[in-house]
Amino acid sequence: MADSSTELTLKLQALSRALQQLHFHVLEVERLSEPGLTPLEWVGRLANDPGWAWLRAISSLIVDIDHALTAEAELTEQEAAAVAAQVRDVLFGEGDQRNEDFLSRYRPLLQMSASLASCHGEVKRLLDTIPRESENESDRLHARHLWAMRCRHRTPHGL
Numbered sequence: 001m002a003d004s005s006t007e008l009t010l011k012l013q014a015l016s017r018a019l020q021q022l023h024f025h026v027l028e029v030e031r032l033s034e035p036g037l038t039p040l041e042w043v044g045r046l047a048n049d050p051g052w053a054w055l056r057a058i059s060s061l062i063v064d065i066d067h068a069l070t071a072e073a074e075l076t077e078q079e080a081a082a083v084a085a086q087v088r089d090v091l092f093g094e095g096d097q098r099n100e101d102f103l104s105r106y107r108p109l110l111q112m113s114a115s116l117a118s119c120h121g122e123v124k125r126l127l128d129t130i131p132r133e134s135e136n137e138s139d140r141l142h143a144r145h146l147w148a149m150r151c152r153h154r155t156p157h158g159l
Contacts, residue, residue: 078133
């Protein structure tokens with residue numbers, strides 16, 4: 001049975017919140033490796049240090065989801081499936097949008113923090129409630145294109 005637009009919106013709002021929590025816990029674990037930095041120094045590093053570019057994969061997902069949820073056009077089931085696939089690819093390395101830079105930094109952090117691992121599990125649980133992408137490549141590419149058009153607000157440099 002197809003999800004209604006309202007149900008999809010609620011699911012993606014929950015996914016965004018879970019990704020925000022995951023992002024927070026990643027920062028908490030990383031902060032342990034450099035305890036002397038002030039909050040302003042942390043923000044500067046996150047925004048400008050190329051060594052932190054790997055974490056922008058999550059930041060971009062959160063921004064894209066939140067931006068899409070504020071758009072006037074209703075989110076389709078196919079678009080929700082496309083964003084869920086993108087999250088799966090980034091966090092779990094499942095598909096063709098896999099991000100090795102992210103995964104190589106993220107996976108060791110999961111071993112270091114029970115709270116991060118718990119957030120990771122919550123994201124997985126939420127993703128399991130969102131429909132999977134179509135097996136038909138044409139349909140899948142079309143849905144990804146529609147999703148990309150919703151996300152076109154991003155700057156060329158990411159977040």
